Amino acid sequence: MDDLQTIESLSADLATMTLAYEQAIHLGQLKSGFLARTSHELRAPLSSMMGLHQLILSDLCESPEEERDFIRQAHEAAQRLLKLLDEIIYVSKLDYGANQIEVxxxxxxxxxxxxxxxxxxxxxxxxxxxxxxxxxxxxxxxxxxxxxxxxxxxxxxxxxxxxxxxxxxxxxxxxxxxxxxxxxxxxxxxxxxxxxxxxxxxxxxxxxxxxxxxxxxxxxxxxxxxxxxxxxxxxxxxxxxxxxxxxxxxxxxxxxxxxxxxxxxxxx
Incomplete structure (x- = not known):
């Protein structure tokens, strides 16, 4: 009877560890996917800013007004990038306990x-x-x-x-x-x-x-x-x-x- 109980206990422990392992793998995949998407989300406004600056530095603007418009667009990109970074950082800190939501x-x-x-x-x-x-x-x-x-x-x-x-x-x-x-x-x-x-x-x-x-x-x-x-x-x-x-x-x-x-x- 003791051997049977031991086997059942070990089987239960194995099932628990297997579930924990599968959850860890799933969480790792979610984190990897989130990292890939986050990197791309941040890269998009950076790409826009760099492109706009390149047009200005290459003297490809047709008028001072167009150059000012490109500068405005680059500034808006920087503002939206900063806002996005703030949101991602806040949520990331929630995940590892540095931030707390007060309900x-x-x-x-x-x-x-x-x-x-x-x-x-x-x-x-x-x-x-x-x-x-x-x-x-x-x-x-x-x-x-x-x-x-x-x-x-x-x-x-x-x-x-x-x-x-x-x-x-x-x-x-x-x-x-x-x-x-x-x-x-x-x-x-x-x-x-x-x-x-x-x-x-x-x-x-x-x-x-x-x-x-x-x-x-x-x-x-x-x-x-x-x-x-x-x-x-x-x-x-x-x-x-x-x-x-x-x-x-x-x-x-x-x-x-x-x-x-x-x-x-x-x-x-």
Missing amino acids: HPLAIQTVFAGIERLTHLLATNRGYGLTIPDIDDELYIMADEKKFVQAIANIISAAIALMKEGELSLSLEPHAETVDLVLQIQSPHTIWEANPADAPLPPLATADTGYRLPTPLPSAAMTFHLSRTLIQHMAGSLTLEATPAAGDALTQIRFQIPTTEPEPELLD
């Missing part, structure tokens, strides 16, 4: 109001319908208000920048211990691949294609990864559930976050 009870009405504030004008300017309902439910979630709202707004902004046509809607699905925010995008254009991390890298700018920055920066795939990482650090999840297929022009993304009870002072 607290947050009213879901506040979340929807923040999302509308950050995205409504952009959708209106592009001529897309964006439906964000007024939420009366007295639901509270555990989240960092600024980071959670920004993560969702970044996904919506990326969609608006790339969808070309259609409309968007955000809805609420309460559950026992979680709440889901469901983003539906009615557009035939594919914004995210089935696995956003495996989406093809955008081409670098060249003298033949021009040195204007890709839109948006970061790319939709990088935006998805950064937003998903932020939400995961709040014990939530971000899932791409549907992408446009034959006869179906729907993209659906689900944001899930734990619910909680409000703090007593919030009820006063």
